[in-house]
Amino acid sequence: METRMIVRADDFGITFEGIREKGFFSSNRNDSRGADHIYSFERPGIQILVEGWVVNKEEEIIDDAVVRIVGKDGTDQRIFVRKDGTYITEVAQGMDYVMLGSAPGYLNQKQTLSVPDEEKNEVFYVDFYLASISKPVLIENIFYDFDKATLRPESKEALDELIDLLNDNPNVTIELSAHTDRKGSEVYNIDLSQRRAQSVVDYLIKGGIEKDRLTAAGYGKSEPKEVSKYLAKQYEFLPENQILDAEFIETLSSKEQDIADQINRRTEFKVLRTDYRLF
Secondary structure, X not given: OOOOOOOOOOEEEEEEOOOOOEEEEEEOOOOOOOOOEEEEEEOOOOOEEEEEEEEEOOOOEOOOOEEEEEEOOOOEEEEEOOOOOEEEEEOOOOOEEEEEEEOOOEOOEEEEEEOOOOOOOEEEEOOEEEOXXXXXXXXXXXXXXXXXXXXXXXXXXXXXXXXXXXXXOOOOEEEEEEEOOOOOOHHHHHHHHHHHHHHHHHHHHHOOOOHHHEEEXXXXXXXXXXXXXXXXXXXXXXXXXXXXXXXXXXXXXXXHHHHHHHHHOEEEEEEEEOOOOOO
């Protein structure tokens, strides 16, 4: 028969770290050191995090970026983005959040996060790609019917995102510009690009954006794209800061010319004012 020795001990003086189930207590339990000692404790619990990047549209680091996160329960916190462009914070189980990414010189971007009501550790990823106030911003995935100004259905998602962006920044007015490649006459390209820009403006107005916040501009082939650092990384044959004019494009191979022409065929927006209806 096994004999067990009962050791009596007294735990006392417990203190908690804020509202967390973590802290310290005193005890005179019989250990090799003898007398009273202080012990730490922590109850294992679930941890739910949200993290991500806050960068510009060309995935470059932004200075002084902030993420604000507001919960349905009234929580409201500001998270300062680290120098590497990342942020991280803890969120609550079963909670809905509205998140806003912002930085000086950039438009705000809003995101939402719904955390499931589940007892498990989890990490959610929410990234912000902020649009510059000071330079043109490419609207990706805008497609028109060949040789026409009719927007194709595949453009809807990008345009709906632009509507959301304008709703998140109600004091901004913008110019919508359309550009063509080097082929065709100047007169024809100006007319085609103007009609394409107007098609985008018409879509935004139909989506609820005030008409006087929008200006349509068709530039034809008169403003070829300047190669950004982002484009130079994507295409090794394009030097950074190179203007994609006809003279340069004609030095490229046939395949490279097609890519350069495609880059020039684009729809962009630029901010005209940031004080619309402020006064």
